[in-house]
Amino acid sequence: MKSARRAEIRDLVSRSFANARPHAPRVAPDGRRLAWLEERGGTDAILVRRISGGPVQQLTATIEPVTDLAWSPDGRAIAYLTGTSLRIARLRGGDALLAEHAAGLSQPRWSPDGKSVAVISRARGWGQIVLVPLGKEPLKQLPEAITPSGVDVISYDWHPSGEEVIWEASRDERDGNLVQLTISRTSGEPMERVVAGADCWATGGRWLPNGKDIIAADDRSGFFHVVCLSVDGLRREIDPVSADDVLASNAPDEVPVPSPDGLHVAFLRYETGGCSVQVRRIADGNDSVGHRLDPFPGNWSSLSWLPDSSSLLATGQSEAEPEDIWVLPLHGAARRITDSAPLVLPTPPAPPVVVSLTARDGLPLHGLLFLPRGASATTKVPTMVNGHGGPTWQFLRSWDPLVRSILEAGYAYLTIDFRGSTGYGRDFRYALHDEWGHGDVHDLVDGARWAEQQPWSDGRFGVIGGSYGGYLTLCALVDEPELWAVGVDRYGDSDLAMSYRLGDRPGRLDVERQMGRPDDPEKAPLYRRASPIFATEKIQAPLLMLHGKKDKRVVPRMTEIMARQMEIEGKHHEIVWFDNEGHGWERRENQRLAAEKTLDFLIAHLPPTA
Template structure:
């Protein structure tokens, strides 16, 4: 007979559960508020891949239609049709009443990487007559010799992974226009520069966009807002400022263009320290007027209220991501949707009275929610993960604050092991985020729950450099990688060990991805207190990274100038420099086609560790790009996580230790 204790035995997240988790995103509410289209990402075990499904949901009947694999872009102004794109770049229009799709045009993608916030959008004209999109022209000339690659620019690499070529072609992105009734698309822009992140004027006469038209756009990370007249094809520059501009959005009344912007003199195409803020410009050009500097947080995902009076946006704040709005006349900022958790995307209904948003919590994967009665009530629309969650015990993350070495207040979270027993001591794993300017918090992270289910407590911390605590805090890693942030992490580990007697200070492990992988490599060169380490997609040599990464500009932005003028500083903060001090067994995990943190970064660390006699292993994932990204092939994701846990099981020592 099974005892009550055995029946109630909690079960945490397992490796097999990784393919059961469904991810949701990109919600688009129809103008009549009767249909919602969103993206559902599910694992395909047979194909060993992920499928991004376009799901159309009737909000009244809760009946759903899967339109296929791809991305939904925009509703028609009358809400009767939906523009979407299949995996191969074919644009289609779906008619809701007829339940039929018709082919519109073939959009050709560019392999060139622009920046991490470039919007790859296709937009429906407000008058309902045309579709505009950014696409690449397909050349007919073949290279003279297919066996030889001639490189003549700096951004010659792509992000790689999932079968993509790891080297960029020469094609630029330009704006095309096509009638919604079909036909041959015509070119609105041309030349040697790319255009992206499109927005229509309300009168359907102009399209504003982002373009980097500096003398060396692959070297100088600066961009401006431009607009093109769809009849004359005349292109006019609207902004002229130092920094980067992102994702312009024309106001409903046509009086303003809102955008995200940074103003630093040295830009980077990935992970800038400077927080993005909302700026407002006149559609005819002119000076910036920043609206959100007073919030002192990183702004993303801007959406106009139908009245044109307010701009809604999301921003991270001390581990939570909330929805705010700013009054464009007074610059007063209000919190619209708050609470524990992380909101990643949202859209307003046609009246601007309510929201649809995507939200996750530390122990709940993201689902889609809908506010009712002017935010008085919240309804969960999707139940993608409800069934399997009911069979699981996923521990919530408890937050804590501590004073670091210099008195700086730092926030962290502690996840206890599943089935924790009061009479036992448990090993502790420190997990470190990437960026370095990312933010941990009340978001769902599979790693925490896999480790918790394996019998580990997990601590994660937002050291200086993280966003969500103000610009001064975010700047805390500039020219100082592995300095103050390392001390923050160690102070946080000491704090939780002191506060929780059930944690075993003798059994510690550390892991992280990307910048977290860098910090993992750095930590084992600075201390021997961790019994095991797992570095995923981590940096080891900042000098060679500056010359081989797709994000070479990151080193220039973080260390204040050209890498060749700062080699001494880059080498000072390179884990490889201190590898002779390492005694901690370390597992190195890396994607073969990772151009963000090239595989050579793991190779350099691995060879040095081997020669130093340290227990180490290097695992390369063929055809994979960077780190813990969502599209890591299911079998590779399972293997990666299995190896991580096995490494900690081997070296951290998980044998129960009663008090």
């Protein structure tokens, strides 16, 4: 690649990261104001503005990024999390510490009467709900939890009366794939009542205003569907039964959300490479809106309702649209209320093509293919194959400056939703059990073999991914060494058993749910097969590794030992460390640097055709 063209690509990378990403929108109880998170001065801060427009107020300026926020019922204050602290910021001035704990806190939720804030705490080793009362002085010790030890709460919701909460957790020691919804009292004599999930995965319980029924999603049919549950256990499906998944995520912002008037439910439905915003009438499941609400196909998330139930608030993005906050009326045109688009960028890439192929063992696979401009039978291009993170996730179309830059540089970009991905039903998710680093890697390789036969392919391939996708990069370089010309591993595992012992609890439970425990004699051989560190000598391609030194999910030790083995075997490798990052890059400057280092490495070891 000529130096002038290389400079153009670097400039594209820099401009793509020019503006911060607005996310985690929260509408005020009066429906007039909006709070969200956006980077300011190198760290995420709370911004507040009227939904109709006007000046933006920066409410926080903390050293550590704000990670979550919640409006008080009276709309005068916002509870938020930063570092290990739960704090309250008042809109008219003043900021106070409520509680803190070194183990970390998550998901602040005000009680309906505004007298306390609930959070999930790991102070006692498990993810438990504690109620932090508002007081003049911060708590020196967290109160006793209202949920039991021995289970990790994933998400929860207050009952309208404030007397109960419904919470989601895996409670079956024999099968971590059975996720249940349980109701507990917030005071008085302890009480627990399981209302869903005894025979399936139930997620996202949210109370209806009547306090008697619950909106959730479960996979009893083999695919996730929206259901209405009564407290006595009755179940009714709301969305039509089909071979499609409601987006199955444990994230609180991704679950089905009932409207404040109790008439409708909004949810995300997965479509290969994206998800759409759907609304159904709770009473009969009919689509009274008559169309999907998202104004463009892509990745939608963070659904919430305006208090009058007339509109939804959501974030949306695609390869052509940067992430922004939108108002989506039930009837009428969608309206963008933030604008994070860089001022000048080249023509956006063409929409991806949905790819379908068959794995070597007969399993149907799907993915997305992005082609650079000009790719054809006469202008062939190299291909980067991507494995997504998770693994219980899927690739979603998003505003990704790295992918845009890779396409602009002249590479095709192929994503494969390997076995274990969400969006294709329970059997497809379970197909990864005991198959980490094996069946999933074969799926990526089979995707590359499919691409190899396409008229636009020049037969050269690289593999790239982050988190679980970074781990798959290492596994692919070992499994099919002659196929790859280059590999890019972003904070991926190298020794699965060691990572199980050293990583954080949520990551450990995820591995255990699908692979069992490494100290089980029957599972130990599977853990070794799943660990590329033991076959480093097979790697032929140059390898770039990028990792944050504060990573608790995949500890930096994973990259350190992989680099050591590469050095022993005389294999070409480079490492980029980020001192102030954890599992992924939060700061735009680091995102930009990681993208630049990745592009430089690709161009050096897998030069584009032109």
